Amino acid sequence: MEKIYTDSKVELTPFISKHYDSILNIASFGLYKKFIHSAIADMTIQADNHILDFGCGTGRNSCIMHQYLSDKGFITGIDLSPVMLNQFKDNCAPHNNTEAIQQRIDIDFDLEKRYDIVFTSFVIHGFPHNIREQIIKNAYRHLKQGGQFMILDFAEFSLKEMPFFYRIPFKIIECKYAFDFIERDWKAILTDYGFGNFEEKLYFKNYARLLKATKI
Numbered sequence: 001m002e003k004i005y006t007d008s009k010v011e012l013t014p015f016i017s018k019h020y021d022s023i024l025n026i027a028s029f030g031l032y033k034k035f036i037h038s039a040i041a042d043m044t045i046q047a048d049n050h051i052l053d054f055g056c057g058t059g060r061n062s063c064i065m066h067q068y069l070s071d072k073g074f075i076t077g078i079d080l081s082p083v084m085l086n087q088f089k090d091n092c093a094p095h096n097n098t099e100a101i102q103q104r105i106d107i108d109f110d111l112e113k114r115y116d117i118v119f120t121s122f123v124i125h126g127f128p129h130n131i132r133e134q135i136i137k138n139a140y141r142h143l144k145q146g147g148q149f150m151i152l153d154f155a156e157f158s159l160k161e162m163p164f165f166y167r168i169p170f171k172i173i174e175c176k177y178a179f180d181f182i183e184r185d186w187k188a189i190l191t192d193y194g195f196g197n198f199e200e201k202l203y204f205k206n207y208a209r210l211l212k213a214t215k216i
Contacts, residue, residue: 004106009175010055010126011080035203036121039152039210040064042201048072049116052142054105054135055079055123059088059098065119066095076111078103105138106131114144121152125174125181132181136193143215149195154182155202155209166207186211 003011040061045051045068053062056077066075075098077088085100092098103109105120106127118139124132139149159167159179170178187198195213202209 005127005131005177007175008126008177009173010123035208036061037064039121039201039203040068042210043068043117043119043150043212045069045117046073050074050113051076051117051119052111052115053077054118054120054139056088056100057081057084059091059100061119061121062088062098063091063095066092066098069097071097073097075099076101076113076115078105078111080104105135108134109138110141113142114147115142116144116147117150118142118147119150119152123153124151125153125178127177129177129180129184133189133193136190140194140215145215147215149190149213149215151186151209151211151213153209153211154178155207156184156186157182157207159183162207166205187213 005011043065045065047068047070049069050073051065053065053075056062056079059077062075062077069075075092077085077092077098077100079085079088079100080102082102085102088100092100101111103111105123120135124135127135136149143149159170159182162170190198190213194215196216197214199212200209
């Protein structure tokens with residue numbers, strides 16, 4: 001599949017998509033597993049929540065979120081990659097209250113269902129900013145009034161002030177869109193699109209963040 005955004009690193013090759021969870025575990029020296037469990041615990045998911053997972057990938061995060069749900073809860077995962085979605089379906093197969101849909105999050109769309117939570121994990125930073133704005137609009141549309149857009153991604157910081165032993169691998173691994181993402185005021189941006197009542201939890205020396213924004 002040809003890349004839509006040539007400078008992005010969130011669009012993965014079929015090979016990386018197929019082995020994504022294993023690659024992530026190895027690259028993070030096993031830290032990602034503990035981190036994602038902790039971050040999802042901090043989401044304070046309610047048992048009857050309906051959750052929309054933007055860029056759901058292999059379903060790893062959705063399966064963890066599912067642990068907090070009762071039979072009244074539901075998770076919809078959406079992703080562009082058929083390779084990722086096939087893994088989602090396999091990983092979440094034991095759970096009847098999940099579904100996977102092939103859908104781009106960077107264009108205008110409407111699933112004609114409203115959710116308690118729209119969640120995205122290390123996806124939105126990999127788009128040009130005008131495309132991020134479309135993603136925010138899509139999240140707002142799909143939330144119930146009072147629902148929360150939860151963005152697990154890089155926090156706000158200055159790349160120039162980042163210690164070199166973090167800065168060098170960050171610059172190697174990440175794309176130019178990420179460099180732009182980290183220096184924007186995301187609470188101000190989300191406020192412009194109708195969100196408020198922000199909550200945040202910081203991780204990894206304050207370089208990663210779970211930002212909760214309520215549709216008001």
